[in-house]
Amino acid sequence: MGLVCFKEGPQAAIEDHSIKQRDHNYEDEEVISEFPQQDEDGKKVSLSQFIMLRNLGKGSYGKVMLVQHTVSLKLYAMKVLIKKAVKNLTQKTHVQTERKILEITNHNFITKLHYAFQSQTKLYLIMEFVSGGELFYHMKLKGRMTEKKMKFYAAEILIGLDYLHQQNIIYRDLKPENILLDSEGHIKLCDFGLSKICSWGDMYAKSICGTFEYIAPEIILGEIYTKSCDWWTYGALLYDMLTGKPPFYQLTKKQILEYAAGKDIEIPQHLSEEATDLLTKLFKRNPEERLGGQRDAQEIYEHPFFKDVDFQMMERKEIEPPFEMQNERPFKFFDQNLIRKSSVHDTPVSELGRYQEFSNFTYNGDKFSNEFNKLLITH
Structure with missing residues (x-):
């Protein structure tokens, strides 16, 4: 990638x-x-x-x-x-x-x-x-996830990303390789070399940073952008978990630029109505119209896809992860x-x-x- x-x-x-x-x-x-x-x-x-x-x-x-x-x-x-x-x-x-x-x-x-x-x-x-190794390794090993399994990791990642935004940090490189799993199967975000720490008077960025398969259109096009770019990348990650590959997988830079400029991402028809709606709103090309573009993570917490998720219990790690880690041999996922x-x-x-x-x-x-x-x- x-x-x-x-x-x-x-x-x-x-x-x-x-x-x-x-x-x-x-x-x-x-x-x-x-x-x-x-x-x-x-x-x-x-x-x-x-x-x-x-x-x-x-x-x-x-x-x-x-x-x-x-x-x-x-x-x-x-x-x-x-x-x-x-x-x-x-x-x-x-x-x-x-x-x-x-x-x-x-x-x-x-x-x-x-x-x-x-x-x-x-x-x-x-x-x-x-x-527990990288989420990428688990996805490669087990293939695409069910919506139920994806929802668990999507919720934990959402909480972690929300925390970074509250610290005025734009992540800019959310992807399966940068998500680790602990000994119980809960996530840990890592690798912040491409992130930006914003000052209160400067909540914008302009560097073209990220991984092409997940990167937001406004970054590809060289526009000034905000932390809303992370919500596009979040959508690309959820898409990857549900389909087994990110939206721009194996595309040339020219083809990716075409998507950034106006070509729509096709959402698989087998997904539920709630998952389809979530991805569609996260893939809004205009950052202000994108889910999370106005009230940040709160808009995503409130989406119907997460209606049955107790985010307080999730943040306290009181919900059991869908990947069984306890009985795995040491270093299996490296x-x-x-x-x-x-x-x-x-x-x-x-x-x-x-x-x-x-x-x-x-x-x-x-x-x-x-x-x-x-x-x-x-x-």
């Missing part, structure tokens, strides 16, 4: 940040914690306090590993970002944005950041380990080629990164952070 984020419009060069498409050659590095911090026992948090257990994923900037804290014995997911792979200011802003959003959010359906630190060549994010790799070391890098210091990157989630809302990143 085509992940894009560029500034000047459809003619500009595409930057592909797909987590499965790139790799780098890593060499030697001496790990130096430039901004040491303390854990709950008053000790400095550094790489040496984590035992690397398994590879979980890899991407354009680095990789993700399962690690265990040597003192608390807790398991975490450690995201390692290679500084020299963060080649320009836009990419650096993506990294800083994700780091900031992970700090300022606190919700059942958002991945939690526990620690962040850096060396001369790498950035480290220590996050909660979400053991890339087995990565899981089985024998090397789980934090591979060294010989050169200093181009950006040797990322200001305000260090973080300790187990202590009060006086950085809260100090750094506001907009783009």
